[in-house]
Amino acid sequence: MRVLLCPDKFAGSLPAQQVAAAVAEGWRAVAPGDELLIRPLSDGGPGFVPVLAEALDVRRLPVPTVDPLGRPAAGEILLTDDGTAYLESAQACGLHLLSATERDPKVTTSYGLGLLVAAAVEAGARTVVIGLGGSATNDGGAGMLTPLGVTALDEAGQALPYGGAALAGVAALDGAPRIRGVALVAATDVDNPLLGLHGASNVYGPQKGADREDVLLLDAALERWAEVLERSLPGCPPGFAALPGAGAAGGLGAAVLALGGRCESGLALVSRAIGLDAALDAADLVITGEGSFDHQSLRGKVVAGVAGGARDRGVPCVVLAGRVSTGRREAAAAGVTEAYSLVEHFGGEENGGVAAAMHRPAEGLRALGSRLARQWSR
Structure with a gap:
């Protein structure tokens, strides 16, 4: 399976390259035979x-x-x-x-x-x-x-x-x-x-x-x-x-x-530089993400651009984020198949999930990478 990993940074915790590396490590632990394309992204901000x-x-x-x-x-x-x-x-x-x-x-x-x-x-x-x-x-x-x-x-x-x-x-x-x-x-x-x-x-x-x-x-x-x-x-x-x-x-x-x-x-400038269109063309699954997946994410941010490109190609797109507050229907309309939150992975806000998501993001992303591999890998 060909999996494209193209996240933005997780503001305040991890740069885009480390986000992608953590997810890739988790995926490979479960499905080492899959082909992972790692293309970190930025829309002009940090990174x-x-x-x-x-x-x-x-x-x-x-x-x-x-x-x-x-x-x-x-x-x-x-x-x-x-x-x-x-x-x-x-x-x-x-x-x-x-x-x-x-x-x-x-x-x-x-x-x-x-x-x-x-x-x-x-x-x-x-x-x-x-x-x-x-x-x-x-x-x-x-x-x-x-x-x-x-x-x-x-x-x-x-x-x-x-x-x-x-x-x-x-x-x-x-x-x-x-x-x-x-x-x-x-x-x-x-x-x-x-x-x-x-x-x-x-x-x-x-x-x-x-x-x-x-x-x-x-x-x-x-x-x-x-x-x-x-x-x-x-x-x-x-x-x-x-x-x-x-x-x-x-x-x-x-x-x-x-x-x-x-x-x-x-985003368009960086996408051209990294060859995002060709990578999307070749992908069976797209994984993107950012620190907070919220209403602003769907207004020209990295996640919106990636999800829209995946949707246009009929390719499923999964979003990983520190926090997810976008509604399922709104996300689906933008091309997002599923969205997973580090805060929820670490037990939710009431159980210290916010602090864990900020201080142990790589750990959580590795775990989510493995979870996605078990769910999606052929």
Whole structure:
């Protein structure tokens, strides 16, 4: 039997490669004769660079950067022979870089991502593809623009402090982007605009530490930031804040669009790189997964894309997740045959299943891999 293992990361516990490896180990313990195709996936969030590094012929360039609070962090750029650079915002702006008590989008900055982009430009890239997702920031890319030569100023002409809240006082810009004509691409499957009820602050601010008052402050600050960008940044397209993807990663999508870049599906980009279509064509069973299989999973996330591809080919698709809250009928309509939860595997919420799923995910995935092999292998 040919089994395709193509999960996303389990946020906060395991990268996609280790998820796939654990499931494969469990399967092989029961059905060692089956053929397992391992193709880890990413939609642009954490793990974007490692997944592409395995799939593409690239040169890996370590780049020192800083985290959302300005502390040293390790970044990496992938460079291809055709002049394309790949990097991910989560290496500098990721929520996983902060403890729960440090999460505050009023002060976190995307400055570290700007250091990565600047390094890619200096390395000679002609196209820079930025994976967006999993960010701890809500500064509309203001921090990112600073290492690229653009500084946000207040009414007195002073540089603003870092963080989303400070943008409430932005009045002008100093400098111009130093990107040497590089084409920027935001790889994301988030289609939110920058502002409003479905914008960056309202939808994603709470998971980054914002309360309701913070959300209103941050949304108003981003509105002012967008007005200044549109008025003062050369080449900024009119109405960019309303474009799909502008709200990705706390408004980093908006900054890319303001610089004349474009948004592209991160899942589609990675799928092409790893040859997902051919792997789906050859599979008898598809196993995918992510940390939380919920209502957002079916809106352009990895699981939705994989399940839809399997459904179109008449191939069964099983989802493994830390937690499953999607209804069976809704999941089936998306192409999901079955879904299994690590929380339930470890006894459910009332019996410590949540803690076990977070701290022993590989153990649970191996067990579920063996269970699936007993159920599905010929």
